[in-house]
Amino acid sequence: MDIKAVFFDLDGTLFTSTRGVATSTRKAIQELRQKDIFVGIATGRGPAFVMPLLEDLDLDFAVSYNGQYIFTPKEVIFQNPLEQKSLKNLINYATENHSDISLGTAHGVNGSGLLKFGETRLASFLSGVLPSGTSGVARNSFKHIIRRVLPQNSNLADNEEEVIYQAMMVATRNETARLQEAFPELLVTRSNPYSVDLISKSGGKLPGIQRLGEHYGFTLDQVMCFGDSENDLTMISGVGYGIAMGNAVPEVKNIATYITDTNNQDGIAKALAYYGLIHYSVEKDFVSKDQNFNKVKDFHRLMDGKTQEIPKAFSPTEASFRADFKVEEIVEFLYASADGNQEKFTELVNNLHQAVDKAANKVTLKEHNEDSLTGQVDAMIDLLYFTYGSLVLSGIDPYEIFNAVHRANMGKIFPDGRPHFDPITHKVLKPEDWEEKFAPEGKIKKELERQKRVAAKKYENK
Template identity: 60%
Template structure:
């Protein structure tokens, strides 16, 4: 099967029960991209919720609000808003029957405090603590307490001046059909026992994935999708390979092509490995919450053929090598600061020599601890160096995020067509493929990004100035 794109549901699938993304899943996404497979999410959540996740995981696209709002990191591909007349009917219905609702907009979900509370970790903890046989009276009393703390918004009508892509309504599964009979232009989909997502009839996660495929050159037969709840039914049954999580509902497991382990036990990575899309042999390699660290680790895994999984100290000779790499970059920084004026550059490097001598005397003069911890001392010094580097960027007014990604892509571009790094036999420096300067050299892309940051900053300053003058 030629899989070109993989889609994940979020809650209960991409997320563990603690609302984190498993380390093996993060690694799997990196490997999928390395294998030229596109990665996205298909969820009932909105774009505002998904966007930070998209940036953190490097996702290619997102189908949100159950197919009503589809976007990439660079553009919105498709939107389907619910018409205003239907929205007014829903708001009137919710007021008349005392049903909490929330309205899904591009910038987030607005409305019911009870629904928002239901999505929090606190609510999940309480739900796990309460016994399954708790009475309806107790449940309703609890809801009323939450409503007093987080009441339903009284300004829903004003919200519908903006496009609304999804309505979330508190309703049990047994109540949904009766409610939906009142709104023939909508359909309901469910991802939890206490609420229904109302969207435009005929739309779905599957339709959203199909739209993405039209833009990116793949069809549904070339899609692998993961899910766990009832709103994943069409998606898993309609794509080429539908995978149910081990924690999925019985109905979802019944229609899936394959059932993997649960969301807390590396279910995603295991299924991807089972079908040959990734190699799961690196499962014991840890993944940091710092995505930039993970990118550099991937670079070293490819270039060096190994990574260090157990914390250890640098021996003196190794530390000298690593320090020399950093000094070279510091000297390049000074050369840039001198504007290539060699006399200024010589003065700056002389100051650097003096600074090294001063720092050496300072360190020697420090009182030594009775039991020095080399690992702690080395890590502390490197983190201080990292902190100072970020501080220098702060004082430059430069956002490093996209610049770092550009440098990382440039470094990964040094891999040759055989999938390996090549080294100079004399200097042992990494060699660059013939196409590196054309396709991966970072300077041009860095200039474009810095020019963009300058334009944005100047625009903000101009608006601030105009506001001050108006006052």
């Protein structure tokens, strides 16, 4: 798995229903940054709203106004204003149809008090109070009540000095097609049932992400995106890993690579952990003090979809599979030790057969008072201890090498976003590009050469 950048939509995704950012999400972002993975926002909101988030969460960049304004905390990378002719036509349309409209600038949103109200915590609360099945009459009454307190700006057409990147208009789903027909030069998209965003036809979150990729050196298939609404559809379907929140609309869920939990139930952290990008433990999961164990646990969570949280013994069949995996590595160890000498390798394998027979006789004659689980764990820990002992006797520091192997194993995810298994051996299969992108042998060799150079210099100075 080769993820270089992760993007989050805001409302319904990065934000919980109370417009906060979950603690698990904050921790997840920190872990992603520590792994040198770019983290950004892709939203219909404007830069004035988004900039404090970039600073608060230490994010790299933002695709704002649905791709019309792209920036980092230090620079503007791309901007694509709406044409004046389209703006005037939009304002006239809104006036004639008595529709609330707001215009998005680099410094904020001007216009409808109703649409501005929609950005507040109170609006989020009231939206939750009104269920999705509430009648249009009730919703229109709600809209008119708010208008009395927050009247629409009637002077929008008079201000031609500010550059406008996006227009937002109150409109039901049924009005979407009519708006698109009235403004063919624009793209009509929405992030909620009550209003639409209107941007240039060439805009959108996906083109915005692609522009950042060209700027920072990553491709769309190296991107993971999280979203929940209609304006996330192209983004979710166009990147390598499109993640739908559990609260996403059905259209987003239907095209997603993976559906996670809701924005209120740690959905972001759970999905990132599912793909092995971060550590995340639910309340019933345990976390070991052994970080290498936790990494392997992440691997099994990714491959198996779950982990074993209550100690249990392997069945004979399961034990046989695990032993097969280990024997294969032992044979590879012997083959490497023979250093290309086939006759020597055959001799070593024959010795291994004899050692297995000898061990079987020894174990059979030995008195065993422990239960199955205790006996299995005793043997597994001895194997682990022997493995560390072999590394000690070789003078090898395993830390970076283990990480290289872990990254390689986590890369065994296919383009469909899921692991594939051999139907007979149950071994995890490798995608076609795995050797090129993830095979660890080159990294292991490079790290070993580094360790030898460091050791040589130490002894030169003695």
